[in-house]
Amino acid sequence: MxxxxxxxxxxxxxxxxxxxxxxxxxxxxxxxxxxxxxxxxxxxxxxxxxxxxxISAPVALYIILGCIGAGAIIGLYLAKTVKMIQMPQ
Incomplete structure (x- = not known):
């Protein structure tokens, strides 16, 4: 690139x-x-x-994508469980 x-x-x-x-x-x-x-x-x-x-090495790519996936799963879980009253303004 x-x-x-x-x-x-x-x-x-x-x-x-x-x-x-x-x-x-x-x-x-x-x-x-x-x-x-x-x-x-x-x-x-x-x-x-x-x-x-x-991320030129394949192993690094898998580690990074795995971490992004784990963060996305945790974020989605928290987004579904936090009540709107707990959100800051």
Whole structure:
């Protein structure tokens, strides 16, 4: 991946994250904005790891994807079990 491609992808993902944050300001679109920002952040992390050749070894890729999967499972569990009254404003 060339630096130009990396910077273009990073800029696009940054805009998507900011758009997702703006969607969180309305009750109707807050869930969608949260999901969009989380997905864009995960993609940005993976693109960065690929660009800096951190996940060039297959074992490293499996470890990183496993950790992302574990974090996603824990996050989904907590999102389903936390009551809205426990959420900060």
């Amino acid at each position: 060339t630096p130009l491609v990396y910077y273009i992808i990073s800029a696009i993902l940054s805009i998507v994250i900011l758009y997702g944050i703006s969607l969180m300001s309305q009750v109707k679109t807050a869930v969608r904005g949260n999901q969009l920002s989380a997905l864009a952040t995960a993609i940005a992390i993976i693109v960065t790891l690929i660009y800096f050749k951190i």
